[in-house]
Amino acid sequence: MREQRIGVAVIGAGMAGAAHAAAWRAATTVRSPFPRPVKLAAIADLAEPLARDVAGRYGYERVETDWRALLEAEDVDVVSVVVANRLHREIVEALVAAGKHVLCEKPLADTLDDARAMAETARRAEDAGQVVRIGFTFRRAPGLAALRELVTSGALGEVVHLHGRYLADYGCDPQIPMTWRYRGGPGSGALADVGSHLLYTAEFLAGPMRSVAGAQFRTVIPERRLPVGSTVGRGKAEVSEETEPVTNDDWAGFTAQFDVAAGTFEASRVSPGHPNGLRLEISCRDGAAVWDQERPAEIQVHTRDIGGNRQADNGFRTVTLGPGHPYVGEGFAMAAPGIGFGQNDGFVFQARAFLEEVAGLAAEDSWPRNASFEDGVHNMELIEAIAASAAAGGSEVRVP
Numbered sequence: 001m002r003e004q005r006i007g008v009a010v011i012g013a014g015m016a017g018a019a020h021a022a023a024w025r026a027a028t029t030v031r032s033p034f035p036r037p038v039k040l041a042a043i044a045d046l047a048e049p050l051a052r053d054v055a056g057r058y059g060y061e062r063v064e065t066d067w068r069a070l071l072e073a074e075d076v077d078v079v080s081v082v083v084a085n086r087l088h089r090e091i092v093e094a095l096v097a098a099g100k101h102v103l104c105e106k107p108l109a110d111t112l113d114d115a116r117a118m119a120e121t122a123r124r125a126e127d128a129g130q131v132v133r134i135g136f137t138f139r140r141a142p143g144l145a146a147l148r149e150l151v152t153s154g155a156l157g158e159v160v161h162l163h164g165r166y167l168a169d170y171g172c173d174p175q176i177p178m179t180w181r182y183r184g185g186p187g188s189g190a191l192a193d194v195g196s197h198l199l200y201t202a203e204f205l206a207g208p209m210r211s212v213a214g215a216q217f218r219t220v221i222p223e224r225r226l227p228v229g230s231t232v233g234r235g236k237a238e239v240s241e242e243t244e245p246v247t248n249d250d251w252a253g254f255t256a257q258f259d260v261a262a263g264t265f266e267a268s269r270v271s272p273g274h275p276n277g278l279r280l281e282i283s284c285r286d287g288a289a290v291w292d293q294e295r296p297a298e299i300q301v302h303t304r305d306i307g308g309n310r311q312a313d314n315g316f317r318t319v320t321l322g323p324g325h326p327y328v329g330e331g332f333a334m335a336a337p338g339i340g341f342g343q344n345d346g347f348v349f350q351a352r353a354f355l356e357e358v359a360g361l362a363a364e365d366s367w368p369r370n371a372s373f374e375d376g377v378h379n380m381e382l383i384e385a386i387a388a389s390a391a392a393g394g395s396e397v398r399v400p
């Protein structure tokens, strides 16, 4: 019989894998005490030194170089899948068949067919009581959640339009080696990598996108050198003389129509000076608000009606996020206004919400559930619609 402890493992110890490993460790330290002990069981990565490093830093008991070893592991109940997108389906399906609860990274897969098959697998597993979720991490950003509260409370009135962009600079340097991120069809580049976050955060604020139009892609650096060894994340590595063409987008731009609102969006991996520039601005009937990952512990808010003050002085004001905002009061050891926080914290809140679901806590007693694989499919349908719009010279394409 399985012990009451919830055993956790992470597959992939790269850039985001380390964030998952750290998050499971911290997940029991946020909110009120978690009802069951959590065991940090294993880190699995083909690169053993990397797996050892991450396991050592965050206190995991063992490492595996073959993720399949986790399938039969009695002490593993929950697994994060944090490897290249094209590997998600095989790994997730095997884990689910072995009865594990699975938290998979975004985008759900590298093809829509694979994503749809995974959603079907997840549906059946959830009927059998397994928790199978996708990590849309930025929904946990306190500032974005605060913007959503401003929208859902009606404080700013109906959303009229959004401006969203995720500017990153990890591909600016032509010496950055060829990796899985630079292979695939149109839309599988910057759009799937960072733009997938832009899509679900925009919908988090304004509801579902109904159509997209005006899409364009650009590949700015047409070929990259192959790495000599293995690579981690988006950084530099030793490269050979041999090159391979970049087949997907360094930059993507498009517009979208929601039920009521409209929006313009841009995703880039070749934007100098923006290591991680996810920013959303919502313009509403009675005001506007901005959240920017480059300043994650504050939001900008503007309301048209500021009482007796002069209209001429009514600009955006900066609100420092504090315990009155989502996640902040319960999410930090020192829950005081102005303490500052960032993207890694979102992984912790995400892990906590996942464990709460695994432990059977009622939704009303838990942080908001993680997104479903159906949401992951929808996110990829948006990417496909944007690619179809670009292929058709920017024509409007309806989202299924």
Ligand SMILES: NC(=O)c1ccc[n+]([C@@H]2O[C@H](COP(=O)([O-])OP(=O)(O)OC[C@H]3O[C@@H](n4cnc5c(N)ncnc54)[C@H](O)[C@@H]3O)[C@@H](O)[C@H]2O)c1
Residues within 6 Å of the ligand: 011, 012, 013, 014, 015, 016, 017, 044, 045, 046, 047, 050, 065, 066, 067, 082, 083, 084, 085, 087, 105, 106, 107, 135, 137, 193, 230, 231, 232, 233, 234
């Ligand atoms: N939520 C976020 O903010 C966020 C940020 C970055 C990446 N991601 C997502 O996380 C996933 C991984 O991205 P990354 O940047 O961490 O990639 P990465 O290239 O840094 O790491 C991937 C790791 O997987 C390992 N690996 C490859 N094949 C394997 C196998 N068969 N078995 C075990 N390990 C294997 C590699 O050795 C590498 O260490 C992607 O789906 C990406 O979109 C999410």
